[in-house]
Amino acid sequence: MTKRNFWGYFVPYGLWLGLFVIAPVALIVYQSFFNLDHQLTLTNYADYFRSGVYLKMTLNSVWYAFLITLFTGLISYPTAYVLHQLKHRQLWLLLVILPTWINILLKAYAFIGIFSQDGLANTFLRFIGLGPHQLLFTNASFIFVATYIQIPFMILPIYNALDDLNPAFINASQDLGATHWQTFRHVIFPLTLPGVKAGIQAVFIPSLSLFMLTRLIGGNKVITLGTAIEEHFLTTMNWGMGSTIGVVLIVAMIIVMQLTNDHTKGAAK
Amino acid sequence: MSQPIIELRHVTQKYGAQTILNNINLTLESGKFYTLLGPSGCGKTTILRTIGGFNQVTSGDVLFAGQRINELPANRRNVNTVFQDYALFPNMTVAENVAFGLTLKKLPADEIADRVAKALKLVQLSDFGARDITALSGGQQQRIAIARAIVMQPKVLLLDEPLSALDAKLRRAMQYELRELQQRLGITFLFVTHDQEEALAMSDEIFVMNHGEVLQSGSPVDIYDEPINHFVADFIGESNILPGKMVADYRVSFDGHEFDCVDAGIPDHEPIEIVLRPEDITLTDLAHAKLRVTIDTQLFRGDYYEISATDDRGHDWLIHSVRPAQDGARVGLTFLADDLHVMRLHEKEAEFDARLETYEGTETNHDQA
Numbered sequence: 001m002t003k004r005n006f007w008g009y010f011v012p013y014g015l016w017l018g019l020f021v022i023a024p025v026a027l028i029v030y031q032s033f034f035n036l037d038h039q040l041t042l043t044n045y046a047d048y049f050r051s052g053v054y055l056k057m058t059l060n061s062v063w064y065a066f067l068i069t070l071f072t073g074l075i076s077y078p079t080a081y082v083l084h085q086l087k088h089r090q091l092w093l094l095l096v097i098l099p100t101w102i103n104i105l106l107k108a109y110a111f112i113g114i115f116s117q118d119g120l121a122n123t124f125l126r127f128i129g130l131g132p133h134q135l136l137f138t139n140a141s142f143i144f145v146a147t148y149i150q151i152p153f154m155i156l157p158i159y160n161a162l163d164d165l166n167p168a169f170i171n172a173s174q175d176l177g178a179t180h181w182q183t184f185r186h187v188i189f190p191l192t193l194p195g196v197k198a199g200i201q202a203v204f205i206p207s208l209s210l211f212m213l214t215r216l217i218g219g220n221k222v223i224t225l226g227t228a229i230e231e232h233f234l235t236t237m238n239w240g241m242g243s244t245i246g247v248v249l250i251v252a253m254i255i256v257m258q259l260t261n262d263h264t265k266g267a268a269k
Numbered sequence: 270m271s272q273p274i275i276e277l278r279h280v281t282q283k284y285g286a287q288t289i290l291n292n293i294n295l296t297l298e299s300g301k302f303y304t305l306l307g308p309s310g311c312g313k314t315t316i317l318r319t320i321g322g323f324n325q326v327t328s329g330d331v332l333f334a335g336q337r338i339n340e341l342p343a344n345r346r347n348v349n350t351v352f353q354d355y356a357l358f359p360n361m362t363v364a365e366n367v368a369f370g371l372t373l374k375k376l377p378a379d380e381i382a383d384r385v386a387k388a389l390k391l392v393q394l395s396d397f398g399a400r401d402i403t404a405l406s407g408g409q410q411q412r413i414a415i416a417r418a419i420v421m422q423p424k425v426l427l428l429d430e431p432l433s434a435l436d437a438k439l440r441r442a443m444q445y446e447l448r449e450l451q452q453r454l455g456i457t458f459l460f461v462t463h464d465q466e467e468a469l470a471m472s473d474e475i476f477v478m479n480h481g482e483v484l485q486s487g488s489p490v491d492i493y494d495e496p497i498n499h500f501v502a503d504f505i506g507e508s509n510i511l512p513g514k515m516v517a518d519y520r521v522s523f524d525g526h527e528f529d530c531v532d533a534g535i536p537d538h539e540p541i542e543i544v545l546r547p548e549d550i551t552l553t554d555l556a557h558a559k560l561r562v563t564i565d566t567q568l569f570r571g572d573y574y575e576i577s578a579t580d581d582r583g584h585d586w587l588i589h590s591v592r593p594a595q596d597g598a599r600v601g602l603t604f605l606a607d608d609l610h611v612m613r614l615h616e617k618e619a620e621f622d623a624r625l626e627t628y629e630g631t632e633t634n635h636d637q638a
Contacts, residue, residue: 168356171323174343175350176370176421186369190360 025250031243044244054228058248061224064143065207069154071147072203073196076154080195083155084162093159100152108216111145112136115217137219145217146210154199161195162188197260205253225249272335274299274424274457275320280329282315282481289315290326291481297425297459302451304460304468307478308504313461317427320459321350334424349418350427354434355410357402363413364389364398370421388420391450408439415450425457432467444470465505469493477501485618493546497621498612502544509545509586513611514538518628521611524560524582532611534624542612547575547589549608558601562586564594578602 035041048054083092099107114120115135122132135141169191173183211226220227225245232242275297282290290312297303305313318324319331322343331339338346349370357366367388371381389395392412397405405413411431418426428447432440448471451458462468468475469489476486477500485497496502502510513523518533523543535541555561562578569575576588578600586602594600616624 166354166356168352168354169358171321171343172350172352172356172358173369174323175321175348176417177344177373178369179344182373186373187358187360191358 080158142218153202157198161192276332278330301473304472306468312481349423355414388416529606544610
């Protein structure tokens with residue numbers, strides 16, 4: 001194959017990449033250097049770092065994304081582990097994936113119904129004599145729903161990592177005297193860590209910029225960077241500031257990608 | 270005889286309707302090199318996994334030093350395994366791999382370091398402790414897998430086709446090393462292979478298996494010289510196998526002629542099979558010939574010629590000769606009476622041994638090994 005032919009195959013996706021990935025990112029960076037009066041300036045960045053509001057918002061975003069990722073991971077790893085040992089695991093996996101086929105907005109509205117004053121959750125709480133409580137528009141419900149939505153994206157890479165794990169490693173570990181728990185701690189978990197990292201990438205980064213859920217479920221009590229961007233673009237029309245926050249988000253994503261990538265030489269894939 | 274280290278009694282393994290192991294009985298003594306030899310799917314790896322603790326048998330007893338260990342989990346057996354694909358942990362260095370089992374035992378750090386260093390020295394990879402597993406060649410990984418197992422000082426070392434991934438030259442070198450290592454350590458090795466050459470070269474005793482049964486066990490020489498049936502004769506080395514008939518004790522007929530032999534205890538006129546190893550046949554002139562054949566073709570094998578010939582009755586013959594023959598020539602074949610080995614059809618190993626006892630008397634060396 002000639003070099004020219006080779007690049008020929010890349011043209012369709014290359015166009016896509018250029019038009020819908022590189023160009024928008026470039027535009028965001030470009031916009032972030034303009035103030036409301038369309039003057040070239042650095043004030044957006046200065047504002048971002050000077051005003052405590054944005055920094056707090058950033059911390060908030062990172063903190064909630066961290067919590068969502070943590071809970072997702074705590075639920076997903078054991079689930080993937082058990083799932084992997086089941087007989088009809090393809091069917092179970094399908095059940096795990098199934099919710100991802102439903103639109104996120106629909107799921108959010110469903111949870112509004114469930115968590116509302118007269119919803120299923122409160123009916124149950126009343127039934128066992130603990131309710132009713134204000135469930136909707138709390139931080140807890142926001143984390144709960146976000147975790148629920150993200151779980152499949154964490155389970156899948158972990159499940160695949162477990163599937164790729166050569167069972168001979170487990171036998172070898174037991175052969176050398178390891179109990180089930182020791183085998184898990186020293187062999188299974190370290191060797192499936194790439195799956196966990198892929199899961200973190202798939203969950204943490206989108207969680208940084210969740211804005212629909214913060215509004216619909218969290219009742220805008222948690223203002224994340226995603227909410228701020230939406231406000232700047234649609235309400236205050238300060239595209240420059242919105243873009244600046246966008247740039248911050250992109251930088252945050254790059255940092256997370258770097259942290260969760262394998263840098264050690266010769267590490268097993 | 271001292272207490273056997275491993276004993277399998279009437280071990281049977283079934284998966285659904287499929288029988289993997291059928292009434293296996295075998296005894297391993299301390300400090301010997303044993304080989305399970307058979308084609309793939311014969312059940313040899315299942316036996317290894319049974320002893321290692323990775324397989325629950327359907328029925329029968331697995332004994333370790335006289336104790337029944339059927340239910341004992343793998344991590345509590347004083348047996349270690351060298352796995353076929355080595356299964357070295359890629360997330361650890363060479364030294365960490367070798368130290369893995371000792372670390373779990375929570376031994377003092379200096380003792381661990383000492384034993385790891387000794388084990389690495391034993392497999393001649395002393396300077397490799399800090400390396401990554403992926404930075405090792407196949408032969409080196411093989412040695413580390415052995416070091417990781419023997420550092421645990423097991424009573425029995427199980428080896429699951431450990432040489433199959435190596436190239437021919439390295440495989441031969443490792444055969445010497447494994448044999449030497451076993452003699453130096455003095456522990457029991459149970460080696461699984463489908464390579465008859467490996468089995469013959471290294472073992473004190475070989476178990477030849479097929480279809481989940483042990484067909485024959487004995488020293489390499491016994492099994493090579495006195496295969497019990499067609500399968501064993503064919504699987505262990507190359508052989509000429511011909512149908513024949515017992516004429517009387519020490520007298521057989523095949524290929525239209527009668528010959529002296531050294532086998533007895535078989536009813537007269539019983540149909541039998543004759544085994545003649547290619548290297549036991551000598552080419553001669555037609556006047557001295559016991560059989561006459563026409564040379565078809567020959568291959569130069571380096572240290573001998575492999576000659577293919579056909580006799581008057583259409584049987585194919587395989588002959589090993591240090592001197593070449595002429596393609597298409599009529600030549601004579603000759604052999605000695607004790608080169609002829611007689612196999613009864615459907616004879617079991619116990620019956621075979623019993624029959625040998627009846628006429629070989631004290632001169633038998635069958636059980637010495």
